[in-house]
Amino acid sequence: MTIPSFGEKKQDVTYVNRYGVYAVIPNKDKDQIILVQAPNGAWFLPGGEITEAQKPLEDFNNLAWFPVDEAIEKLKRGSHKWGIEQWKNTHKK
DSSP, rough: OOOSSSOOOOOOOOOOOOOOEEEEOTTTEEEEEEEEOOTSSSSEOSEEEEOOOOSSSSSSOOEEEEHHHHHHHHBSOOHHHHHHHHHHHHSSS
């Protein structure tokens, strides 16, 4: 079994590992998912970088439900769009 991977690793590039967790959270009908809007207006999947245990760094984000395809269009990060596409492929109706 091949583990899906976003993007391609380029030769001669030094990468820094950043550990984080993001989630696709659907409604019960799996036709909408929830996104988080940062203060700058950008939309992301809920989650974030994993650091030491602490209080949340942000308490000013907005949450909203979107139809899955509209959510993909709104997302800022290509990796988040890719993640939802992977989720869609495993949750087809």
